[in-house]
Amino acid sequence: MESIISVHNLTKSYKNVEAVKGINFEVEEGEIFGFLGPNGAGKSTTINMICTMLKPTSGNIVINGYDVSKDKDAVRGSIGIIFQENTLDEKLTAHENLMLHCRFYNVPKDKREERIQEVLEIVDLVEEKSQRVETFSGGMKRRLEIARGLLHYPKVLFLDEPTVGLDPQTRAHLWEYILRLKEKEGITMFLTTHYLDEAEISDRVAIMDQGDIIAIDSPTALKDQLGGDIIELSTEDNEQALKEIHEKVKEAEVTVDEDTIHLKVASSDAFISSFIKTLNIPITRLNIRKPTLNDVFLAFTGRKIGETVKE
Numbered sequence: 001m002e003s004i005i006s007v008h009n010l011t012k013s014y015k016n017v018e019a020v021k022g023i024n025f026e027v028e029e030g031e032i033f034g035f036l037g038p039n040g041a042g043k044s045t046t047i048n049m050i051c052t053m054l055k056p057t058s059g060n061i062v063i064n065g066y067d068v069s070k071d072k073d074a075v076r077g078s079i080g081i082i083f084q085e086n087t088l089d090e091k092l093t094a095h096e097n098l099m100l101h102c103r104f105y106n107v108p109k110d111k112r113e114e115r116i117q118e119v120l121e122i123v124d125l126v127e128e129k130s131q132r133v134e135t136f137s138g139g140m141k142r143r144l145e146i147a148r149g150l151l152h153y154p155k156v157l158f159l160d161e162p163t164v165g166l167d168p169q170t171r172a173h174l175w176e177y178i179l180r181l182k183e184k185e186g187i188t189m190f191l192t193t194h195y196l197d198e199a200e201i202s203d204r205v206a207i208m209d210q211g212d213i214i215a216i217d218s219p220t221a222l223k224d225q226l227g228g229d230i231i232e233l234s235t236e237d238n239e240q241a242l243k244e245i246h247e248k249v250k251e252a253e254v255t256v257d258e259d260t261i262h263l264k265v266a267s268s269d270a271f272i273s274s275f276i277k278t279l280n281i282p283i284t285r286l287n288i289r290k291p292t293l294n295d296v297f298l299a300f301t302g303r304k305i306g307e308t309v310k311e
């Protein structure tokens with residue numbers, strides 16, 4: 001597959017901070033690319049540089065064949081951005097909001113109605129087009145923002161925390177729309193989210209930490225890289241149990257999270273029966289699972305993404 005975004009040796013320094021330290025990555029045409037990292041990792045700085053909103057200190061970025069430092073207008077015409085905050089005009093109708101954007105992006109006059117109809121169909125808002133945005137639910141507003149982001153036929157859609165503040169059902173629906181867009185329109189998605197279960201939708205995920213990209217691969221490959229099984233347990237006396245585990249169990253990586261002890265082992269089949277016999281404290285809860293993206297994130301960054309959320 002062709003790269004739609006190429007980033008080479010990209011750096012950005014603010015006065016005292018080296019926010020981005022010479023990163024390299026490619027985003028392939030048509031993929032969903034998840035961009036994750038703790039607060040302060042340098043994600044926004046990177047995205048702002050890619051979207052022409054911030055000048056890099058050094059390095060280069062090519063989007064859709066255009067150099068971001070030389071062809072800003074062509075780059076802007078190639079991308080759509082869905083911000084975290086609602087940037088719709090609430091007093092206007094859905095249609096009026098879209099018309100404003102058409103003018104802003106110089107969509108030819110004779111094409112405007114056709115395009116508006118097209119994007120409204122994609123996000124299922126045709127019947128609501130004459131309603132004022134202030135009457136819309138959070139999910140409808142987000143869908144309208146996506147429609148607006150699509151009006152000028154971008155090759156890449158940047159989605160910054162697209163489901164933040166939405167209820168689980170609306171979040172699930174929104175993902176259906178996003179997936180449909182990818183399938184039908186072949187649009188490349190550059191996604192940030194702190195819901196790691198949602199990041200599973202990505203074809204590939206990049207994890208950024210302290211200005212560097214520290215991992216980049218498909219969610220499955222990243223999880224496989226971690227390998228093994230994770231055993232979660234609670235006991236009648238976790239403190240005592242931990243003491244025993246540290247004394248007697250050598251083949252597990254042990255972490256504690258509130259009232260749960262986590263053991264990471266190569267294979268739970270080989271481990272579990274002897275472990276249960278080893279422990280003298282009664283176990284009150286036991287769960288065995290495969291690593292998730294949350295575990296990947298924790299292993300690479302040393303932090304849980306929940307701890308890094310910017311609300």
Ligand SMILES: Nc1ncnc2c1ncn2[C@@H]1O[C@H](COP(=O)(O)OP(=O)(O)OP(=O)(O)O)[C@@H](O)[C@H]1O
Nearest residue numbers: 014017019037038039040041042043044045046310
């Ligand atoms: N305008 C600025 N001036 C000085 N330092 C900045 C500026 N913007 C960002 N930084 C610093 O650069 C680093 C990277 O910040 P950035 O906002 O890119 O991280 P992030 O991964 O997007 O974090 P978040 O998830 O909180 O948005 C941080 O140390 C931040 O304090």
